[in-house]
Amino acid sequence: MATEKPHTICMRASDDDRVLIAAVADAMGLSVSAFLRETVLDLCAAYVDKHGAGFLAAKAAEAEEERQRKRKISEKNLLRISAGIDRDKGLRF
Incomplete structure (x- = not known):
């Protein structure tokens, strides 16, 4: 879900991690940005549900x-x- 004024969140990843993330995102038919956004938001929702x-x-x-x-x-x-x-x-x- 894009916002009117999107904000950037950066992370560091090794070359191997970047390759893995890109490969999984591609396999799921998502951009790396969309994959990371969905994954992080799913983890956040699970955390809120748990706590x-x-x-x-x-x-x-x-x-x-x-x-x-x-x-x-x-x-x-x-x-x-x-x-x-x-x-x-x-x-x-």
Whole structure:
């Protein structure tokens, strides 16, 4: 199902893996993109069926909180570095 504004998801695969993926996709009459999209979405649906949408939502919220926490730490570190650079600008050796 194409979207109006598709987004790209990339992955790394060895040459052998790429050949296998392309061969299976071709055997199924699908492009590599369609094969990977269908396979990933099927796995996602099975995961949600097994664990429940609430569990998935809670995990997503936890991950977002962790990203926000790390972002705040990074911002504080950048401010400290910036303050140190500004302070050291006045020093001449």
